Amino acid sequence: MSTITLLGLILLVLMVVVGGKAGAQSFLALLLNFGLLFLTIVLVAFHFSPLIVTLVVGMMVLALTIFMSSGDDLSSTVAFIASALVLVLLILLIVPVEHWAMVQGFGPEDSEDLEGLSVLVGISFVQVTIATAILSTLGAIAEAAMAIAAGLSEILDQHPQVTLKALFGDGITVGKQIIGTTFNTLFFGFFGGFLALFIWFTGVHYSFGEILNDKIFVAEILMILFSMLSVLLTVPVTTWVMTRAVAEKRRHAAKQTSPQDQVK
Amino acid sequence: MGRAVIVQKLKLQSTVRWWAWLIALILGAVLVMGTQHDAVFYHDPILKVTAVQHQKPTKITDNFQNEDWQTRQTLTGHLLNGQYRGRSLTISNTYSASGAMDQRYRVGSQLFVVLHHHAGQLSATVKGYKRDTALVFMLWLVVGLLLLIMRFSGLMAFLSVAANGVLFLLAILLNGSTQGAQVLWIFGSLAVVFAALTLWLVLGRTRQMLITLATTLGGTLCAILVALLVFHVTHEKGMFYESMQYVTQLPRPLFLAETLLGSLGAVMDESTDIISSLYALKRERPELTSMQIFKSGRQIGSTIMGPLINVLFFIFVADTFPMALLYLKNGNSWGYTFSMNMSMGVVQSLISGIGIVLAVPLASYLASRWLPKEVRA
Structure with a gap:
């Protein structure tokens, strides 16, 4: 049995033991997300536009992740709409910044890995790098949106009559609670991945200026910053979507009850 | 009376906020302008492109029938730092449509170059693109929004990431030694x-x-x-x-x-x-x-x-x-x-x-x- 299969089985068993049905669902979502990610690469290899493929796959990943974990209807719907909005906002920022920073493709540090490979493959690597940056933030956006929507939904359960203004403040408060730990998840997640690269920099004695302008380094740091920004944007956006949803629901409820009041 | 105090407090808060956003904006402009003019602090010579000429693109086909277009461009610019500061130079650069390993440079691009002396003539080849402005801009955007939206919690999140970053660097140096x-x-x-x-x-x-x-x-x-x-x-x-x-x-x-x-x-x-x-x-x-x-x-x-x-x-x-x-x-x-x-x-x-x-x-x-x-x- 291969290492991946055994580790996967252990994870599945643990998730089912700890989380029951919800655990099994989360594992399935993880598998499907991997399938979607691989599909993205294959579609781009077949010359579909990387940006459009990523946008569509991104929406699907967000929907899968959010609707397949346990959560009430209101918070899942709000989390999905908010995360989709954040995704669009983020793309609007990532596209110009990646063009500006020119960090597409590979750097001189990759030359050994590229030996024997043709790099002139006729696919825009600026777009591929943009797609990579977007994909790497998807998990963080979904997680943050769900956490905030769930927190707000709990507040609504306990205080159904809370004013919209107070609810907005509550959203920011919930955001404050998660921001520190979420940033650390991102920091460690990314830095764990770049450990080898940073060891390379010190081993080959890059100067500070060289590191600061290095293609690969800047590309990786930009990816961390995009993820952090996406989490940051998720806080007010999710809160805003929740207040809209609640306002809509209350207006609806008011419409339904008022004719009855008149009959009485 | 209580209400008046609260209203006053709210007003104060919103003005403080307004000022904070303005300061952040000015700081951002200063940082971006600063890194665009920081060439003197770099040891490597930096060239600012002032004119670009393109040749006709040529079609390239590799062993796997991948098609790509390569273009040769001639960049003219002047050095921004070092002993040859102000000297005008012409460099040629080749880029592809896919751009995995190469770059298309434009007027205004700042490039790190390697200078060569050949029979009394000064020439140069491109070593890399100057990316610090984009990096600093994004850093400013994230830290600025973090502090403005999250206030104190944002500051703590920033501090903990910064402290961990410093520790990480120390550990890498230790690992190297x-x-x-x-x-x-x-x-x-x-x-x-x-x-x-x-x-x-x-x-x-x-x-x-x-x-x-x-x-x-x-x-x-x-x-x-x-x-x-x-x-x-x-x-x-x-x-x-x-x-x-x-x-x-x-x-x-x-x-x-x-x-x-x-x-x-x-x-x-x-x-x-x-x-x-x-x-x-x-x-x-x-x-x-x-x-x-x-x-x-x-x-x-x-x-x-x-x-x-x-x-x-x-x-x-x-x-x-x-x-x-x-x-x-x-x-x-x-x-x-x-x-x-x-x-x-x-x-x-x-x-x-x-x-x-x-x-x-x-x-x-x-x-x-x-x-x-x-x-x-």
């Missing part, structure tokens, strides 16, 4: 310091912090032990250490160190969430028994573990996109492309996932045993 022989020990102990420092910044020196720390370290350690056991049983079948990028030292301990650090943050995130929720629960309903607390912990944990594993999965695997694409376009099969690019990322995600799931019962158990009988608000 030992030629990488102790990589697992260095980053293993670093993980303990990271976790302790971060939780101390978030929670202070409290019992809650100790329970969270114990869960974080326990969960991560268990995951690594499970991984080692699995490696032993499967003889690391299907793991390709040679596919790891930028490796300059023994890959296996380096891989374990990467996985350890990668999962640490997520396990810490989850433990903090579960244990602080349990504290809040106990505060509201002090009559809860340990068994009930354990069950609630499991309940909370099982809803957040899936999305958290997802976060790490996308971080670990999305990064391999460009290289995997290149493999596919070079006539490799899907299976080989997966093995050589994504297998290590998937193994990392799975090990982290195991840590994240194990932390749920661990956090619930420790909280059910160690939670004080009376939780003060």
Whole structure:
């Protein structure tokens, strides 16, 4: 049995033991997300536009992740709409910044890995790098949106009559609670991945200026910053979507009850 | 009277806020302008492009029938720093439409160049593009928004990331001075310091912090032990250490160190969430028994573990996109492309996932045993 299969089985068993049905669902979502990610690469290899493929796959990943974990209807719907909005906002920022920073493709540090490979493959690597940056933030956006929507939904359960203004403040408060730990998840997640690269920099004695302008380094740091920004944007956006949803629901409820009041 | 004071306070707050945004905006402009004119601080000569001429693109076809267009451009510009400051130079550069290894430069681009002296003539070749302005701009955007939206909590989040960054740098230098022989020990102990420092910044020196720390370290350690056991049983079948990028030292301990650090943050995130929720629960309903607390912990944990594993999965695997694409376009099969690019990322995600799931019962158990009988608000 291969290492991946055994580790996967252990994870599945643990998730089912700890989380029951919800655990099994989360594992399935993880598998499907991997399938979607691989599909993205294959579609781009077949010359579909990387940006459009990523946008569509991104929406699907967000929907899968959010609707397949346990959560009430209101918070899942709000989390999905908010995360989709954040995704669009983020793309609007990532596209110009990646063009500006020119960090597409590979750097001189990759030359050994590229030996024997043709790099002139006729696919825009600026777009591929943009797609990579977007994909790497998807998990963080979904997680943050769900956490905030769930927190707000709990507040609504306990205080159904809370004013919209107070609810907005509550959203920011919930955001404050998660921001520190979420940033650390991102920091460690990314830095764990770049450990080898940073060891390379010190081993080959890059100067500070060289590191600061290095293609690969800047590309990786930009990816961390995009993820952090996406989490940051998720806080007010999710809160805003929740207040809209609640306002809509209350207006609806008011419409339904008022004719009855008149009959009485 | 009370109301008037509140209104005044609100007004004060909104004006403070207005000023804060203005200051942040000015600071951002200063930083961006500053890095555009910081060439004098660089040792390497920098050339600013003032004119570009293009030749006709030529079509290139490789062995795998991939078609691309290559264009030669002639860049004219002047040096911004060094002893030849102000000198005009002409450089030729070739770029492709795909641009994986090359760049198309434009008027206004600032480039690092290498100068050559040949028979009294000064010439130059491009070494790299100057990217510090874009980097500083994004850094400013994130830190600025963090402080403006999150205020004090944002400051603490920023401080903890900055402190961890400094520690990380020190550990890498230490690793370099030992030629990488102790990589697992260095980053293993670093993980303990990271976790302790971060939780101390978030929670202070409290019992809650100790329970969270114990869960974080326990969960991560268990995951690594499970991984080692699995490696032993499967003889690391299907793991390709040679596919790891930028490796300059023994890959296996380096891989374990990467996985350890990668999962640490997520396990810490989850433990903090579960244990602080349990504290809040106990505060509201002090009559809860340990068994009930354990069950609630499991309940909370099982809803957040899936999305958290997802976060790490996308971080670990999305990064391999460009290289995997290149493999596919070079006539490799899907299976080989997966093995050589994504297998290590998937193994990392799975090990982290195991840590994240194990932390749920661990956090619930420790909280059910160690939670004080009376939780003060």
